Amino acid sequence: MEQLYNYLPRELVTFILVTLFSLLIGLSQRRISLKREGEITLFGTDRTFTFIGILGYLLYILDPVELRLFMGGGAVLGILLGLNYYVKQSQFHVFGVTTIIIALITYCMAPIVITQPSWFYIMIIVTVLLLTELKHTFTELAQRMKNDEMITLAKFLAISGIILPMLPNENLIPNINLTPYSIWLATVVVSGISYLSYLLKRYVFQESGVLVxxxxxxxYSSTATISVLARKSRKAPEQEAGEYVAAMLLAVSMMFLRFMVLILIFSWSTFLTIYPFLLIMAFSTATVGWVIHSRQQRLHDQSTEPEDDDSSNPLEFKVALIFAILFVIFTILTHYTLVYAGTGGLNLLSFVSGFSDITPFILNLLQNSGSVAVLTIAACSMQAIISNIMINMCYALFFSGRGSKLRPWILRGFGTVIGINLLVLIVFYLL
Structure with missing residues (x-):
């Protein structure tokens, strides 16, 4: 945008921009006024806001140093807006001040355009237009929010922005890379990814089907998702059995992508080594799930009820506490395994970790990338993931019930995925 000043007078470009932006804001207010039949309390529409912007521009350039004219014009505009609000409140019982605030922002467009870079004032315009148009969206969102949703957000901000910076970064146990900061950092990162998936599931894909x-x-958690889907499958018709197994395998596929993000955050060198293999594992798992989905004869009236009712809040204190405890346990186990059993013992521990939450084990490996070889970290991470998939298959068989119609689909689907992933692991060792 600044390049226009090389070809046209600066005053002309600034005047056109201020007029155009003010008109856009006014048009957005016009759209709102047209939706309110019988509305007679608006301060102004498109032309009014355009003239407010032009007035601010003129008063600013006439006295750009002392800004007495600009401040005086703002004071007059503020008085007029205050009188308008008083009339609305006393006679029409309308208490909203959004239009007044937008009018003041429009008046300030001239000094913003003159003194600030183009990305900044364009960002302001975009923000004003979006917040104006998304009023009903915010209303619907507030109505759908749980009673404790803002408390959950406050918890996440507290654990990430208040507690984490205050923790010391000194080892709790000599010769073991375990600090309060590293423990809580791992907890915050995992909680952040889980909280994002929780918000997507509740507010973006609330009416989604089984696959989504x-x-x-x-x-958030492939193990928890598989357990929930397996329990729900007990009430599903036989024609939808494969659909639930396909959703379970897609959850496993997303687990690979989740670990790719975690590895990228904590260890760039490990990410460069492992990401092609994790991508192959994720793609092959998703392909098996999609094949099962395609071979199913789905009912036309298949339920698309949301699955949120069985998903717990990812920021519950006990969840964070369990994760932190597991992180400490695997840190100590990893250290002493390397000391007394070497790499072979660490490989065995990676398979054993699959019986619990493998995230603390993998994050502990990543935070000890200085003392453990990158290839060892990559191999142990993939082995832990494969072991966890085996356990997830057992969970799916258990929670779906004895004699479940999902049983043959689970055995075929998960068996194929485990076989492919073991083959990828062998290729990794050969390379």
Whole structure:
């Protein structure tokens, strides 16, 4: 935008921009006024806001140093807006001040355009237009929010922005890379990814079907998602059995992507080594799930009820506490395994970790990338993931019930995925 000043007078470009931006704001207010039949309390529409912007520009350039004219014009505009609000409140019982605030922002457009870079004032215009148009969206969102949703957000901001910076970064146990800061950092990162998937599932894909529930749930916890889907499958018709298994495998596929993000955050060198193999694993798992989905004869009236009712809040204190405890346990186990059993013992521990939450084990490996070889970290991470998939298959068989119609689909689907992933692991060792 600044390049226009090389070809046209600066005053002309600034005047055109201020007029155009003010007109856009006014048009957005016009659209709102047209939706309110019988509305007679608006301060102004498109032309009014355009003239407010032009007035601010003129008063600013006439006295750009002392700004007495600009401040005087703002004071007069503020008085007029205050009188307008008084009339609305006393006679029409309308208490909104959005139009007044937008009018004041429009008046300030001239000094913003003159003194600030183009990205800044364009960002202001975009923000004003979006917030103006999304009023009903925000209203619907507020109505759908749980009673404790803002408390949950406050918890996340507290653990990430208040507690984390205050923790010391000194080892708790000599010779073991375990500090309060590293423990809480891992907890914050995992909680952030889980909280994002929770918000997507509740507010963006609330009316999603089984497949989308598996995809979004896999970002939070593939084990929890598979357990929920297996329990729900007990009431599903036989024609939808494969659909639930496909959703479980898609949750596993998203687990690979979740670990790719975590590895990228904590260890760039490990990410460069492992990401091609994790991508192959994720793609092959998703392909098996999609094949099962395609072979199913789905009912036309298939339920698309949301799966949120069975998903717990990812920021519950006990969840964070369990994660932190597991992180400490695996840190100590990893250290002493390397000391007394070497790399072979660490490989065995990676398979054993699959019986619990493998995230603390993998994050501990990543934070000890200075003392453990990158290839060892990559191999142990993939082995832990494969072991966890085996356990997830057992969870799916258990929670779906004895004699479940999902059983043959689970065995075929998960068995194929485990076989492919073991083959990828062998290729990794050969390379």
């Amino acid at each position: 529930s598996g995809i979004i749930g896999g970002l």
